[in-house]
Amino acid sequence: MKKIFFVLASVLFINSCNNVVDITNPVIDPNGFLKETRPLAQDTKLIMEGVYSVTEGTELLGEQVVVKWTKDRLSIFSGKNGGYIVLDGGTLDSTLFFLGYWRYAFRTETGIVNFYIPAAEGGKKIIQGDTTNTVINFIGSYGAGNELADKKLVLKYKRAFSPEVKQSDFNIMAHRGGGRNSDYLGVSENSIEMINIAERFGSTGIEIDLRLSKDGVPFLYHDADINLRLTQKSLIWGNIEDFTWPQIRTLITLKNGEKIPSLREALEFVLERTTLKVIWFDIKDSDVLPAAVEIQQEILQRAVTMGRDLKIYIGIPAEDILATFLEYPGHQDIPSLCELSLDKVRQANSQVWAPRWTQGTQTESVQQMHTEGRKAFVWTLDEPEYIEEFINEGEFDAILSNYPTLVSYYHYIN
Amino acid sequence: MLEGYIRLITRWHIIPLLILQALLGNRNLLAQQINFKDNTFFFPHSYQSGQIISSLGLSTAKLPEDAVETDDVFRAPLFSYRMKYGLPENFLVEGGVETNIVTFHFSLGPKWNYELGRMGFSVGTDIAYWFGKLQHFGFDTSYKGWILYPNVSAGYRFNKFTISVKSELVFNLAETSKNGDLKVSTNNDFFNGYTVGVYLEQPLWKDHFVVIGIRSTFLKFYYPMWAAFSTFDRIFFIPEGTFSIIL
Numbered sequence: 001m002k003k004i005f006f007v008l009a010s011v012l013f014i015n016s017c018n019n020v021v022d023i024t025n026p027v028i029d030p031n032g033f034l035k036e037t038r039p040l041a042q043d044t045k046l047i048m049e050g051v052y053s054v055t056e057g058t059e060l061l062g063e064q065v066v067v068k069w070t071k072d073r074l075s076i077f078s079g080k081n082g083g084y085i086v087l088d089g090g091t092l093d094s095t096l097f098f099l100g101y102w103r104y105a106f107r108t109e110t111g112i113v114n115f116y117i118p119a120a121e122g123g124k125k126i127i128q129g130d131t132t133n134t135v136i137n138f139i140g141s142y143g144a145g146n147e148l149a150d151k152k153l154v155l156k157y158k159r160a161f162s163p164e165v166k167q168s169d170f171n172i173m174a175h176r177g178g179g180r181n182s183d184y185l186g187v188s189e190n191s192i193e194m195i196n197i198a199e200r201f202g203s204t205g206i207e208i209d210l211r212l213s214k215d216g217v218p219f220l221y222h223d224a225d226i227n228l229r230l231t232q233k234s235l236i237w238g239n240i241e242d243f244t245w246p247q248i249r250t251l252i253t254l255k256n257g258e259k260i261p262s263l264r265e266a267l268e269f270v271l272e273r274t275t276l277k278v279i280w281f282d283i284k285d286s287d288v289l290p291a292a293v294e295i296q297q298e299i300l301q302r303a304v305t306m307g308r309d310l311k312i313y314i315g316i317p318a319e320d321i322l323a324t325f326l327e328y329p330g331h332q333d334i335p336s337l338c339e340l341s342l343d344k345v346r347q348a349n350s351q352v353w354a355p356r357w358t359q360g361t362q363t364e365s366v367q368q369m370h371t372e373g374r375k376a377f378v379w380t381l382d383e384p385e386y387i388e389e390f391i392n393e394g395e396f397d398a399i400l401s402n403y404p405t406l407v408s409y410y411h412y413i414n
Numbered sequence: 415m416l417e418g419y420i421r422l423i424t425r426w427h428i429i430p431l432l433i434l435q436a437l438l439g440n441r442n443l444l445a446q447q448i449n450f451k452d453n454t455f456f457f458p459h460s461y462q463s464g465q466i467i468s469s470l471g472l473s474t475a476k477l478p479e480d481a482v483e484t485d486d487v488f489r490a491p492l493f494s495y496r497m498k499y500g501l502p503e504n505f506l507v508e509g510g511v512e513t514n515i516v517t518f519h520f521s522l523g524p525k526w527n528y529e530l531g532r533m534g535f536s537v538g539t540d541i542a543y544w545f546g547k548l549q550h551f552g553f554d555t556s557y558k559g560w561i562l563y564p565n566v567s568a569g570y571r572f573n574k575f576t577i578s579v580k581s582e583l584v585f586n587l588a589e590t591s592k593n594g595d596l597k598v599s600t601n602n603d604f605f606n607g608y609t610v611g612v613y614l615e616q617p618l619w620k621d622h623f624v625v626i627g628i629r630s631t632f633l634k635f636y637y638p639m640w641a642a643f644s645t646f647d648r649i650f651f652i653p654e655g656t657f658s659i660i661l
Contacts, residue, residue, distance in 0.1 A: 021480075021648070355552065358593045359554045359594045362595075363595075382643065383598070403645070
């Protein structure tokens with residue numbers, strides 16, 4: 001009896017522990033202050049972009065940060081703990097006001113941030129569109145969670161991005177449509193809602209995971225089965241590809257309450273509602289390939305018609321998918337991205353070679369690909385020290401990461 | 415066949431069977447016949463100078479979903495060999511090696527044990543060097559590091575078995591990884607977390623003892639998971655189940 005008691009007590013103790021993460025996402029602008037401001041003109045936003053010194057608040061962001069306008073937000077990227085800030089803003093008289101949140105990418109801490117740029121410290125000249133302006137001071141404060149933003153945070157303009165960075169066509173690719181569920185961003189991976197915020201993290205492209213429903217509809221989803229890591233409790237379970245699209249659509253809800261998007265919905269959203277430049281299909285099952293190619297071709301054609309710079313690559317991560325791809329009529333002309341050897345990249349005539357980052361910079365192979373007119377992307381790189389090394393020492397054309405904010409920081413300070 | 419067996423032991427299915435066997439096994443053994451002093455490993459007791467007790471074990475862990483990105487979170491087991499060598503004045507030295515084929519962990523450290531009636535106590539510190547190497551599946555990777563484990567144990571000797579609780583603090587002293595042409599010294603936090611384990615030791619037959627243990631680890635960096643290159647800066651709960659035989 002004693003033994004049984006101790007074993008049961010131990011098992012109960014083990015079961016009492018779990019890895020639930022509790023994040024309090026701050027409420028931004030609860031009083032609607034920004035509605036009283038005027039939006040900033042698009043052409044004046046670029047004036048604010050650059051590398052800034054952190055003169056107060058280094059405990060939050062480190063010594064320097066990158067300030068970059070993305071689709072609809074002002075984003076600030078730091079090298080400390082993958083820290084970043086996303087801000088909404090507007091002008092009132094000659095002053096610029098910003099409200100938003102900060103977050104550490106590797107941790108769960110987050111909180112409120114507010115800034116203003118006084119008229120005399122750059123605000124007036126920014127509004128006037130003065131591109132010679134080099135005096136810009138963000139004056140603000142931050143807090144933890146929904147607590148009062150009572151700690152000072154001041155950023156001082158240091159320099160513009162280097163000419164090399166401005167001319168670079170380097171792409172910052174976000175994993176799973178923008179981020180993983182395990183990073184607790186408030187929206188689910190591989191959802192339209194995630195794609196909608198991907199650019200705020202500095203992403204210029206996204207990788208999405210594709211599967212095929214029983215009735216032939218390609219959709220975004222990572223795992224083979226319906227599980228609680230990706231979805232809320234539902235009435236169906238098992239292999240997700242055993243269900244029809246109406247069943248998937250109506251009976252499954254993603255972790256943060258969204259519906260699973262079809263590939264067509266996701267691509268139309270990217271085309272019409274974002275400025276993303278690159279989409280990488282991670283083909284999870286060779287069955288999805290023909291339907292994915294069909295939609296890829298249609299969306300690429302629409303992008304050309306719209307004058308939109310958009311590249312969509314069919315990913316070839318494994319031998320079986322390569323075999324299916326090679327059987328596809330006209331595969332040589334289909335934009336693809338091959339994760340296999342250089343010979344297989346040539347066999348598929350892929351436009352992109354994409355090795356795993358754990359093989360190092362492979363500069364000689366990357367240069368070979370460049371000589372052949374192909375690009376080289378590396379995946380999935382999250383380690384800060386290696387991100388810095390790959391950007392400084394490597395010659396890759398893109399980095400796929402779960403932390404595009406950190407890739408952005410190291411890219412733009414270059 | 416072999417693949418099926420490996421799949422079986424890499425999951426928890428085997429653990430309840432082993433627990434059942436230990437709970438029901440050897441019920442007729444008389445208490446006075448049991449020699450705990452020479453046959454228990456985790457229970458802290460005094461060693462004679464020069465006395466050696468060793469154990470061979472197998473453990474498996476439930477890895478955190480967030481870090482391994484799958485709900486199939488049970489992973490290949492760690493095999494371990496541990497040895498304690500008695501020194502004068504209740505001191506002893508413990509050493510061990512753990513491996514899951516691509517990772518090796520060597521530890522060594524002194525301990526001081528004290529017995530009070532049926533109870534035993536131990537305090538000590540282990541230092542460990544570990545390394546991992548993977549050259550397949552798109553990896554050209556190696557990883558190595560040093561870890562410090564200050565630890566305390568307490569145990570109680572019942573008539574037919576012992577129960578011991580061991581707790582460790584885990585400090586990362588150094589870590590270096592190499593991927594292809596790039597080599598990086600990682601700056602993980604010095605304090606990595608802590609562990610608490612409960613171990614039941616009892617004879618299976620005659621003087622042949624088995625150990626069933628359940629250990630809760632609360633760690634930021636779990637060294638057997640090095641190839642995942644997890645960047646999460648938060649403490650994960652990783653439960654481990656252990657089965658050992660005393661040699």
